[in-house]
Amino acid sequence: MNVLVTSISKKIPMLKSIKIALNKFEPTGRLFGGDIDQQVVGKYFVDEFWEMPQLPNLRIDDLLHYCKTNNIGAIIPTRDGELEYFSKNKGDLKKNGISVMVSDLDAILTTLDKLTFYKSGSLIGFPVIETALSVNDLDAYSIVIKERFGAGARNILLNKTREVAKLEAKQLNDPIFQPFIEGKEYSVDLYISKQSKVIGSIVRRRQVVQHGESQVTFTVPNNALEKMCSNFVTDLGLFGHIVLQVIIDHQNQFNIVECNCRFGGASTLSLSAGMDSFYWFLLEASGKELSEITFTPNKEGMKLIRYPEDLLII
Template sequence: MSSPPAEPLHYRCLPRRRVERGALAIESVQPDDIEAIRQWRNAQMAILRQDRPLSPDDQRAYYAAHVWPAMAAEQPANILVSILEHGRLVGYGGLVHIHWAHRRAEISFLLDPALTTPNVRYGRYFQGFLDLIRDLAFTDLKLHKLTTESYDLRPYHLSVLDRAGFARDGVLRDHVRVDGRFVDAVAHSCLAADHRGRGASRAPGPPGHVLVTSAGAKAPLIRAVKAAARAHDPQARVIAGDVDPAAPSFCLADDGWTMPAISDATMAAILDGCAGRGVGLVIPTRDGELGLWAAWAARAAERGIHVAVSPPAAVARCLDKLAFARAGRDAGWPVIPAVERVADAGPGPLVVKERWGSGSRSVAVGLSPAAAEAHAATLSAAIVQPQVAGVEISADAWLDRQHRVHGGPDGVVLRRRERVVAGESQVTVTFRHPDHERTLAGLLESLELSGPVVAQAIVDADDRLHVIEVNPRFGGASTAGIAAGLDPFGWTLAEAAGRPLPGADGLRRPGRVHQTRLAADHVVRLPDDAP
């Protein structure tokens, strides 16, 4: 007869066997966990107070002498917990060097090395653990203060602590030697009052500071970002960034930043400026800057700054209209063909435009081959396409980091561009067409895009779809997509914070959206002595 399973081990001083929030939970460390923990410690000695690899015998002896007996104590010196995601061990940590008389303890945390990259994933687990361990420490144990000590070779780790509400208490210069060089240790702390002051409703993840670049006069975009940011964090501030010190959007945003012109030479300084302003999310809005932000996104992430941009290859493919047309057609999508020579484009009528860039100023339509040759000669890198007769439409969507359209085909909002001025929709009306929605969802996912996107297409008299281009950014009239049920900035904030995205059921609101974009006055009353 088999014996009943052993009762899980548990610290006597903890009123709850498990503290959980969403998919993550912490519970007293178990014997079955300690071998994985040993391997993780040996793989990450550079960030630990451990000077030699541990053997299995070392690990078992330590736990037998120091951990298992302490579970029966009313006031143990250390409390070690396993970190579980959907019941699977993903890390461990706890409270160490507990000083019960002064009601303080130091936080310990170590993640499975397989989960430490990319930074945003590590940040999600670390932020989640910090929320759980503070709940345990301040609610269950009634501690007053938690501290951490982290080596400064881990800038992203430090940035998560900063964003989580830990105060930097100081720097211990050249405190430890790692790989032959001395490094500083940074001390953080969090008081029970600090934790309560953050409020239970505050969302984890990047701070509520959001930078919208090339903000210009994009008033609807600024308003949409502010609404999403406030929902994410009531303390959020939206910063409008632009090279123009008098950019009109500055008066609508919480702050304005006259930024240096974006180039490879200025990006490091721009990231410094973001860090100094507490920016946790950057939303690029202009085609000309997308490639640079995509190239620098990984370096921004190392500093705790999420950039809402597609991967570099996807951005490059969309910005190069010739490459986009070739890739789309090679993959079997209904993309309008493009060539470099007028002679290869057919008899006409033809469309001639710049290969790179956006806007309609250089586009000429309805051209004969001779007229197309003449117009192409005025452009720096012309491409030629057959003109397709029909109704011009746009399609708004948002894709997650796995390049999936959130909501699937229902997450593609089609709208007719009923009045177009300078390439932008002035009057737009949403409509439904399940076949076109499915086609565009498949095309966008095949391009491996992320974040907000807007596609341009034509529907001909036979109801066939012809895709012109895809812009990997929020569109000028994409607020109509928000009115129809999309939440691109809310989803971007949630993803950057490591929070699960809301379900897509019922994503679309009933009825059609008719949007007219109008100029509007923004009036502020100032005192007589104002500058």
């Protein structure tokens, strides 16, 4: 079985991690990487590169033909903007023996819409940060403004007064408003099986954050946070590798910021700390259950620093 990773861009650490998992699962398996940009550097870190058409132009029949021709049995989407496409089509892909590491459509749409995410999470009793369409609906002086749909870090405006928030929101397409909460930022990586069971989870402290992604992050023990996040993702009906962003405020209260239904930029730290998400997914893609998997996290603190690196080809 070969594996296709889409939107590979420059996600080199992730591609290396998937290759390790594939070699562990099936040493003869080949890693295919897809992207709409023929010049992406990720193409040098896969066995085969596919210059994909943009998703609105990619018919499911063409995707099936490519996968069958290249013996691809598993697909790993890596970008928020493609999750809905693959979720809509994962049924047809599954009928043809191709598994996709993506949650069901209802869950994907819930997490991509920040207002719906707040309403749904709050309704089932979880501390999702309050979200409103108007700043007048918030009882807070300091305000965060974000785009309602898509990645949370895009066009984010932090710690604004109510008056400034009203003005600067005009820069956004579909603005939503949240209270600005001071505290420490955490990422929680989780893998949820097809049987809706959390197989493993790791808490990471986000020490240095740039453009919404951790540049320096380290593992920390927090059983209460892991338990809350595990309950949350299973109640939402999610599947695969999931990343929750949480702020722990000065009162030591949890505040769920957002949920990314894909592998995160710094999630390779969690793999090193014991989570084997890509291998677990390949096992499930081959029809195996994970009931016998024993998750043993690294108890020692680990730190990840993300930095550019050169590749020399002779």
